[in-house]
Amino acid sequence: MGRSLSARDAGPGHRYPGPTVTSERAKAYGRLMRTVKDDGPDALTPAECALVREAADALLFCDERAWSDEARDGLTRVGDLAGDLVGTGRWGPDRAEQLLRDIESCGPMAPVG
Numbered sequence: 001m002g003r004s005l006s007a008r009d010a011g012p013g014h015r016y017p018g019p020t021v022t023s024e025r026a027k028a029y030g031r032l033m034r035t036v037k038d039d040g041p042d043a044l045t046p047a048e049c050a051l052v053r054e055a056a057d058a059l060l061f062c063d064e065r066a067w068s069d070e071a072r073d074g075l076t077r078v079g080d081l082a083g084d085l086v087g088t089g090r091w092g093p094d095r096a097e098q099l100l101r102d103i104e105s106c107g108p109m110a111p112v113g
Contacts, residue, residue, distance in 0.1 A: 078099065
């Protein structure tokens with residue numbers, strides 16, 4: 001199950017049509033979904049949960065060759081949310097940093113250059 005799908009999995013002469021979802025990306029997505037389901041004192045509002053879930057979905061299924069506008073927008077919106085959570089004192093900086101690391105880890109590596 002920890003294996004990622006790639007073009008070679010489709011056989012010779014075939015390209016796998018979707019993104020490569022690695023075990024690291026899947027684990028980051030799982031951590032985010034636990035954050036979304038958290039109902040403790042640091043719980044996110046339903047609207048905040050939806051924002052994180054939508055951004056995580058867009059990043060997880062983002063093609064490695066090009067980030068979609070939806071993925072970029074979701075990452076920006078979660079970054080703004082993390083800033084608001086710290087700014088209002090609802091979350092500490094460490095928890096917000098983990099949220100940002102997890103959301104970034106859902107997507108493919110950013111292109112260099």
